[in-house]
Amino acid sequence: MARGPTLMLERAYIDGHVCGVDEAGRGPWAGPVSAAAVILNLRKVPKGLDDSKKLSARTREALEIEIKAKAVAWCVGFASVEEIATLNILHAAGLAMHRAVAGLHVAPAYALVDGNYRFKLPCEVKTVVGGDGKSKSIAAASILAKVARDRIMVEMDARYPGYGFASHKGYGAPVHGEALRALGPCEIHRMSWGPVKLALMGKDPMQAFDRAFHEELPFDHAEP
Secondary structure, three states, X not given: OOOOOEOHHHHOOOOOOEEEEEEEOOOOOEOOEEEEEEEOOOOOXXXXXXXXXXXXXXXXXXXXXXXXXXOOEEEEEEEOXXXXXXXXXXXXXXXXXXXXXXXXOOOOOEEEEEOOOXXXXXXXXXXXXXXXXXXXXXXXXXXXXXXXXXXXXXXXXXXXXOOOHHHHOOOOOHHHHHHHHHHOOOOOEOOOOHHHHHXXXXXXXXXXXXXXXXXXXXXXXXXX
C-alpha cells in the first residue's frame, strides 16, 4: 500500500484538468479562512507533498515556491472575518474555495475537495475524506492555503500587537487566551466564537475547550 498522497485520483480523470482543493483556518479564533486550488503538472510533481499539518513551516514554505513554479495553475482565495460572521465558517470556507477555483487561469473539469461536504464550485466536485493524505493535488492545495494564511497572520501580528498572532496564527493557544482577557478582542477576532464571547464577558476563553470536551458540545467555535 502506498504511503502518503498519490496521483491515483488525478489519473482517474482523463478528459480534463483536475485541481486539488483544500482550506486552512476553519478553527482559529481570529483571522480569515483561506483556500487553495492547484492543478499539478503530473510530469513535474514536487517531491515531499503531504498534508500541510505533517510538515514543518520551513518545508511548507519551500514547497510553496516549488508548487507555484511547477503547477499548471494555482490560486489562493480568502473569506474575511466579516464573511465568516455572515455566512458561518462552513460556507465561508466554501466561498474561499470557490474564489480559488474560479481564479485559476486554466479551467479545471474536476475538483478533488478535501472533506465530505460538496461545495458548489465552478466544476464537477469529488469529495475526498482525508484527501490531503491521499491526493498530491489536495496536499499541494493544503500547503498553499496554510502558508498564505500564516503569512497574513504574521502581518496581523504587526498591526495588532500583543495577541501573539505570529506564533499561534489565531488558534486557541493559552497565550492567546491570556491576551484576549487582558486586551479584549480586536477587529480580526471572530466575535461569534465561544472563546471570544467568554473574553467579552470577562471570563477565561480556554473554558470553551473545557466545556466542549466535558459536555461533548460541537467544536465549530472552539476547535483549533
